[in-house]
Amino acid sequence: MKLEQKNGRDLFNLYVLLAYFAILFPFFLSQKYIRDAVGKLTKLPSINQIDKTHLTKFYHISHIYLDKAHSNIRFVSKISGKNNANLTFTAYVAVPIYEYPIPPPLWASLPTRESTHSDGPLLSNIPLNYFVPKAWLGWQRSLRIRNRQPDAVKDSVFRSFIKETYLNFKNDKIYGFDYLQKAGLSKENENFNLGIRNVYYAKKPIILIPKYNLFEKRGDVYLLCTILSFCIGSIIWFLILIPVKLKEDKLAS
Template identity: 25%
Template sequence: MIISVSTITIYTFFDWLIIVKLNLIKVDEAVVNLIIPMVIPWLPLLFLLRARVKLLKLNNKGNRDPATGILMVCWIAIAIPLVISQEYMVTATGKLTRLDYMSQIDYNKPTKYYTVKRFYVAKGLVHLRPVFRVSGKSNSDFNMAIYAPIPVFDHLFPDTNMITVMRNNLNAKGLVIINGKLSNMQVLKRLPADSIRRMRYLNPSLVMPQYGDAGKFGALLVLTRGFKIKSESPPPKIAPAAWLAVKYTKTISNRLTVQEKDQIYRAFATQSETDFRNMRFDRFIYLDRIPYNNDSQNYLDAIKLKGDVVDGFPVVLKPVYDVYSNRNGNKLAWIFGSFGAGAVIFLIILSLIKLRDGDLISILKQQVSGK
């Protein structure tokens, strides 16, 4: 009991302090929450409990090593609640930040969870990246994933709310520039919709140097398809405040042929596209900052794939559609339940096996001396 409680408490505390609270080092979530918790219980068990387990009258004939089997039970009783404890610690101690606008995320100290009042999810600017990998025993599983991070802005992008206002209001004070020449809203409204190649709003700072005070309300720049552009400038890069982490997955047998895998993937991609098109991603209740792991790297690769995003460190958030109070799930019950089950099994083993004959102190001395 002392070894179990001490191991779980000490490791969880240092995980919280170094990784979560102070963020001193960036380590893959799987390493901190799974690999290390699976390894670290063996240290106190081998150095502190193994000698005591050998006080039992065990059948060591042949190649049997019942002491190791008993230690395995103890290891499971510690490792499982230790793994769950790390996940519970992250969700239970994560702070919630309330934002008025999505861009405020850059001006606040990073936290685990967010709520935001005003934002715009630009589904049309989604970045897609398919990822394939094999897993399972003898690579029996073929895993397909489509990473689809969606950029999120403060408002409808790019300035289309201003464009709509100016275009629908004949008395708008902003200038209208069609194919490089001053015009007006009446001319713009007579243009067929399919004749417009590009339309964007220009801030006053870009208009006033050429048009003076007449451009203090900005301008609506319109290029028609019939207008010849001498040099086509590259499209401007986007700078969203954050990205929504959206992913679709499917696992099939790795024993299928390449043609069968390709056919299944095409059907999977079509279904994912339908689900994406029908999903209202703006109806999330809160956002969860994704941890540093393999998924986060795939999201970053998808974001940078097109080369249309300004350089920087994208903030990737997972949309959550459940109430905030349910974020911990049943983790706490699983911690005590798994630990209690392992402890009871260990207790039953101790009750069924007798102690070795003789004085216990003498037996311990014999073990230390190697006899």
């Protein structure tokens, strides 16, 4: 069956395309809602109780110390957009999480790292499980600029971004989050891992992302956007159908 106007113009493909987009956006948003909403909250007395073999998605940890002084930072640039129009600088900072502050004298007495292991450096004569955190907190900042600028301008912006990132991280108290979400498989998680492996011997580091909204309200924004986008898309699609006059003989065929 073909949907045609009286002038013979075929509208079937147009309406299929509009219906596709009306469904696509709610579907995309619903996946984000499922990603953020599904999962239980695991409450731990300290970070030392985290179980690497039975990891959950969300955590609330009672006793926590963020060792900002020994954080690992990695700067990444990425070109995106139509015709590579955008250039984005991102700072990935992995903050070691301990139960209590590590005594400074022990950190000061650390020997020089030795690359005697194929997977990374080892700290000789020091118990690794004492210094290597059970998990890291993921902190990041981004800046997007136009890519069609002279290299000197982009270099200047990047240097300013580095300075601002260090200042923001230094002044950010970080502790104001409501719960922590374990980072999944993503490019962001990979960048955190690369920064960590430059300093620590950790094959599969656990990255926890701070969340500043109530746990009970997680995903509410995506749920609302999913419902609104579906309603708006459906209304627009049916409104477009109203003024179209179709050939009766084509509809009967």
